[in-house]
Amino acid sequence: MNPILAALRGRLVVSCQAYPGEPMRDADTMCRVARAVAAGGAAGIRAQGLADLRRIRAALDLPLIGLWKDGDGEVLITPTLRHALAVAETGADIVAVDATGRPRPDGRTLAETVRAVHERTGRLIMADVSTYEEGLAAAEAGADVVGTTLAGYTPYSRQGPGPDLDLVARLARDLPVPVVAEGRIQTGEQAAEAIRRGAHAVVVGTAITHPASIARRFASAVQRADHRGEGDGVSCPGAAGPDLG
Template sequence: MLPKGLIVSCQALPDEPLHSSFIMSKMALAAYQAGAKGIRANSKEDIIAIKKEVDIPVIGIVKRDYEGSNVFITATSQEVDELIESGCEVIALDATKQTRPKESLEALVDYIRTQAPDVEIMADISNLEEAVQADKLGFDYIGTTLRGYTEYTKGHILYENDFQFLKDVMNLVEAKVVAEGNVITPEMLKRVTDLGVHCTVVGGAITRPLEITKRFIKEIEG
């Protein structure tokens, strides 16, 4: 369901200035008018608001913390149920090897396939082992979303060595590969597109003015 091209992530957590389903829906509309082929969004409420504004596929997630687990992206069937109700076309979930709060990754995949057979599934992975495992479980898309965000990949950046990690993932899996994480310039988007990814998710460089402003300030203040 995800066309090739740019997917724009429109997210704002409760502690961020732009946290609002209305604001996220307008952010998605701006991305759509600029030519984005899809949206990635967090929470049932935001997705419902976004889908009233744009008619392009939405990758849905629900971020929620669970005690005793570092998995927070669509971690359990509760979040899956919320996303099914939102009407998103694709459900993305943490597909890392980290300890999960409840169901196993395989059980969650089976649950989605049973409860929403028309919805596609995206695996957010951080290393090659996880990419291979996600491919075996039958994910429709494998994204590099969590590269550098797990304890065992801290310090690793997606674009290092000319996106070598991304190249390795594409060589190892049959599923469509989504470049996500630290793609922060138009030139990077062009490079990963040329490498052959199915599509690319860009968030912070487009939709997080707080972080964008910090980068500018850092250049002049150090």
């Protein structure tokens, strides 16, 4: 097995990303976040944007999965060969690309993109898929690792609030390449279950590195638990306990 993939076996990868316009949307901030999660035990980092990737590569020796979100169409994760080559040039060890069945903006097939990245840069390709069929096709196209990153984020994939662990298990059983569980993993138990179901590694992002989402979840739980009376703010005797849904 490739040593980069071997280093990630049975381990946690943390996605360090912030959305445009957010206070943390800054390459130096994302680098600091990456260093913090590395200190906490992350075996690898997934990050997006050329500036972020260069900064993180200079600061950490951990395996780095890189991508570049760009465009306004359906395919946003490293949508063209140009994007993929640029990500490879940052020093990222693995280039993550959208590997759904949707047309790529530059008209190339996934197989053509994978082959070009391999031949020109020697970097590994992580295929981000949303369905079982896409995972099979990505492996056939030459992807080195398949991730369930987009499960639930395409209109034709299975929807739900949590990770699609059944998809992880099916792909891990049937693919000749490692499968990484990613997407909507919110708890340590879900991450552990993904490994038990055959995932080579687990990527967690929002639940660890997105303060706005974390704070929103806690704030919502606190608000739902507030059963104070409308008059004097004193809890009513015999009131039901918190409903954390």
